[in-house]
Amino acid sequence: MIELNELTAAAQKAFPADNLSPARDASWELVAEMGWLMIRLPEDDGGLGLDREASTAIHYEMGRVLATTPLIPAQLGLQAVIESQTLADRADWLERLSAGEYAPLHMLPAKVDIAADGTVSGTIGGVFDGDMAVAVVAKLPIGYALIPTDADGVELVERPIWDLSRRMFDLVLTGYKPDPALMLSDADGATAMHDALGPEAHLALAADCLGGASAALDMTVEYMKMRKQFERPIAMFQALKHRAADMKTKIVVAEALLWSRARDEQATRTQIAGAKALASDVFQFVTEEMIQLHGGIGLTEEHPCHLFMKRAMLNLQLCGSLDSLNETVGREALAAMA
Amino acid sequence: MTDNADLEALRSEVRSFLEAEKPHGWRDASRTQEDFVNTQRDWFAKLVKAGYAIPHWPKEYPGGGRSLAEQKVIYEELAKADCPRLLLSFVSTYHAFATLHECASEEQKAKYMPRILEGETWCQGFSEPGAGSDLAALKCKAVREVRDGKEVYVVNGQKVWSTMAQFADMCLLLVRTSSEGVKQAGITYLLMDMKTPGVSVSPIHQIQGDEEFAEIFFDNVEIPVEQRVGEEGEGWAVAQATLASERGLTLMELGYRMRGALGRVAELIRTHGHQEDRGILRDFGALVSEVDAVCAIADQFLDNRINGVERIGDASIVKNAYSRALRAYSKLGVRLGGMDEQYIAPITFGDLNTGNWMADFMNSYAWTIAGGSEEVQRNIIAERMLEMPREPKSWVL
Numbered sequence A: 001m002i003e004l005n006e007l008t009a010a011a012q013k014a015f016p017a018d019n020l021s022p023a024r025d026a027s028w029e030l031v032a033e034m035g036w037l038m039i040r041l042p043e044d045d046g047g048l049g050l051d052r053e054a055s056t057a058i059h060y061e062m063g064r065v066l067a068t069t070p071l072i073p074a075q076l077g078l079q080a081v082i083e084s085q086t087l088a089d090r091a092d093w094l095e096r097l098s099a100g101e102y103a104p105l106h107m108l109p110a111k112v113d114i115a116a117d118g119t120v121s122g123t124i125g126g127v128f129d130g131d132m133a134v135a136v137v138a139k140l141p142i143g144y145a146l147i148p149t150d151a152d153g154v155e156l157v158e159r160p161i162w163d164l165s166r167r168m169f170d171l172v173l174t175g176y177k178p179d180p181a182l183m184l185s186d187a188d189g190a191t192a193m194h195d196a197l198g199p200e201a202h203l204a205l206a207a208d209c210l211g212g213a214s215a216a217l218d219m220t221v222e223y224m225k226m227r228k229q230f231e232r233p234i235a236m237f238q239a240l241k242h243r244a245a246d247m248k249t250k251i252v253v254a255e256a257l258l259w260s261r262a263r264d265e266q267a268t269r270t271q272i273a274g275a276k277a278l279a280s281d282v283f284q285f286v287t288e289e290m291i292q293l294h295g296g297i298g299l300t301e302e303h304p305c306h307l308f309m310k311r312a313m314l315n316l317q318l319c320g321s322l323d324s325l326n327e328t329v330g331r332e333a334l335a336a337m338a
Numbered sequence B: 001m002t003d004n005a006d007l008e009a010l011r012s013e014v015r016s017f018l019e020a021e022k023p024h025g026w027r028d029a030s031r032t033q034e035d036f037v038n039t040q041r042d043w044f045a046k047l048v049k050a051g052y053a054i055p056h057w058p059k060e061y062p063g064g065g066r067s068l069a070e071q072k073v074i075y076e077e078l079a080k081a082d083c084p085r086l087l088l089s090f091v092s093t094y095h096a097f098a099t100l101h102e103c104a105s106e107e108q109k110a111k112y113m114p115r116i117l118e119g120e121t122w123c124q125g126f127s128e129p130g131a132g133s134d135l136a137a138l139k140c141k142a143v144r145e146v147r148d149g150k151e152v153y154v155v156n157g158q159k160v161w162s163t164m165a166q167f168a169d170m171c172l173l174l175v176r177t178s179s180e181g182v183k184q185a186g187i188t189y190l191l192m193d194m195k196t197p198g199v200s201v202s203p204i205h206q207i208q209g210d211e212e213f214a215e216i217f218f219d220n221v222e223i224p225v226e227q228r229v230g231e232e233g234e235g236w237a238v239a240q241a242t243l244a245s246e247r248g249l250t251l252m253e254l255g256y257r258m259r260g261a262l263g264r265v266a267e268l269i270r271t272h273g274h275q276e277d278r279g280i281l282r283d284f285g286a287l288v289s290e291v292d293a294v295c296a297i298a299d300q301f302l303d304n305r306i307n308g309v310e311r312i313g314d315a316s317i318v319k320n321a322y323s324r325a326l327r328a329y330s331k332l333g334v335r336l337g338g339m340d341e342q343y344i345a346p347i348t349f350g351d352l353n354t355g356n357w358m359a360d361f362m363n364s365y366a367w368t369i370a371g372g373s374e375e376v377q378r379n380i381i382a383e384r385m386l387e388m389p390r391e392p393k394s395w396v397l
């Protein structure tokens, strides 16, 4: 069993804090080399077989450096294959994905229609780094499917986003004919698949948010101690130090919830969704404060503040928005407290 | 570690105890101070007998020695069953316990600990009119003298904001025995019997209509030197044990109680027909996760304390997280309750779940002001955890 702190130490060594958003392709190779593509693949299938806590720790570190490499969608895509009861060449796919081929799960809704002849048309949103993908794991009305990016009727269209640390694509289908051999579930099995992937996505994103938030806080605190106005470091002004204290408090509290959920095998889907909602809210709050506390420099492209803020704003939307997740948590809690 | 089956067994044990014994109609029975005190005393005695009053004490005391996991189960079930909080014995079971346990002599422990379980209550005499956040500026003066052949401290001065002092048998008292050197150095810690001649107590009327705290006046009060905890002039260090108990241990109970009490918000949502109001569901959902996070940080805090890896400022984070969540919780209640909450309701003494959300909302300030205000905690977090520079010390008028 790999110790958590060893994993964290290795991640910090491979992705040092002072190198924000390291180049994507080199990072992807490094990530593959470290075995993180297989982190949650059971040992029987040739993976590391580590638990949620371990993958959460990795995503936290990747969040800290605003990683460009799409480890979260890759892990989710692989987990869809692991979960699949129907995929014909499951073993083959597991091997290919572990070896570094990329089949991401999309992280925004799919809006597609099925024609009478069974072909699919429409848009599948939130495909990160589609240019690297050999296939996309997509939720279709007929079930989850692997859609090869080079198949007929399949096109990847980049949608430039404010977040400079990631690249996002739409998978546009025009009369695409799903390959039965590449189905990951049928329509009935899609709910179970969705329920299995949701908590994984939410834990990973929550970790990404809080890693990012803690790096943002560190940088802000350092700047506040260094920047002098009125013959003193601005960190001496209580009006400002209290804001830093609140940033710290919110981060630590959201982290406590994240780790308790990651460790709790009995945590429900909704409880984990709540941890993502809270973490994304905190990330947004912290990055907003980060810019304000940096003053003018925080609004410049040369300073990294904006990179954190833009990532935070995008994370708020991924795999369920803050509002929709909070509503789900509220609805379920209300029902449970009948 | 207690395993899940044991915990579930404890849970059903607590539940059946509560079914049989829990005080019904305690809110109506707490409309006057006397009634409140009586309900509190009865309930405390029942909990002591059942072994649920002091789960956080060590196991040499009956009902003590519970694991953290067991404590959580007990607090959660007490809250879910809507039992009154043990406000009257709050200071005795937390502050006095922690102070005695960590700093007192064996004689003092043997004398006072059992009496707490028999129902003796304590108050905390720290704050003064001129010493609030700046507690070490306290002036209540004690002079050591021999009177009637006995060595005593003769105390003169005033304390304020002392919770439940009007009902207390004993007082954790901070006095100034010297004004030389730094202000922390001349402070001494005493255990005082509230019936000592020269002590007078005057309750203070609060905004929610009750009288939770009081002023204490000292007129040549003689306190035997054996009642001192720690050495003379070293009371500041002892006071830290008292304050730490307030910022740490209590918050796990309170966090889990708030979680158990979320059902009261759910009830409001249903009563007012908001089940399909998405805005309200969102706010409720955000509150549920916030309260869960408070429980998680309180858990983590206590685990760290037990494992000896607590850091400076950790308790401040837990306190600010709890007090803000409590404010949000009671404010949502006021909002959802609509006009119902704007009519003055009969007072229920001494609880955060009085049945009237406006009262609870006003009460929630207790946690952002008492025990070191929210702002003071922020100073600690910024200066001691984030290592930001302190403000220049001196200031000239």
Ligand SMILES: Cc1cc2nc3c(=O)[nH]c(=O)nc-3n(C[C@H](O)[C@H](O)[C@H](O)COP(=O)(O)OP(=O)(O)OC[C@H]3O[C@@H](n4cnc5c(N)ncnc54)[C@H](O)[C@@H]3O)c2cc1C
Binding pocket: B123, B124, B125, B126, B127, B128, B131, B132, B133, B134, B160, B161, B162, B163, B164, B213, B365, B366, B369, B370, B371, B372, B373, B374, B375, B376, B379
């Ligand atoms: C419900 C309740 C119960 C209490 N029970 C007890 C008790 O049993 N025993 C007891 O001894 N005391 C008790 N207290 C007193 C409590 O400890 C004090 O009220 C508290 O320490 C604040 O002191 P103060 O009221 O004098 O406010 P002040 O210290 O005058 O503060 C006024 C405002 O200034 C802010 N402030 C002060 N100093 C700073 C600073 N350095 N930086 C930034 N902001 C600052 C405060 O945060 C606050 O907002 C209780 C208080 C309450 C509300």
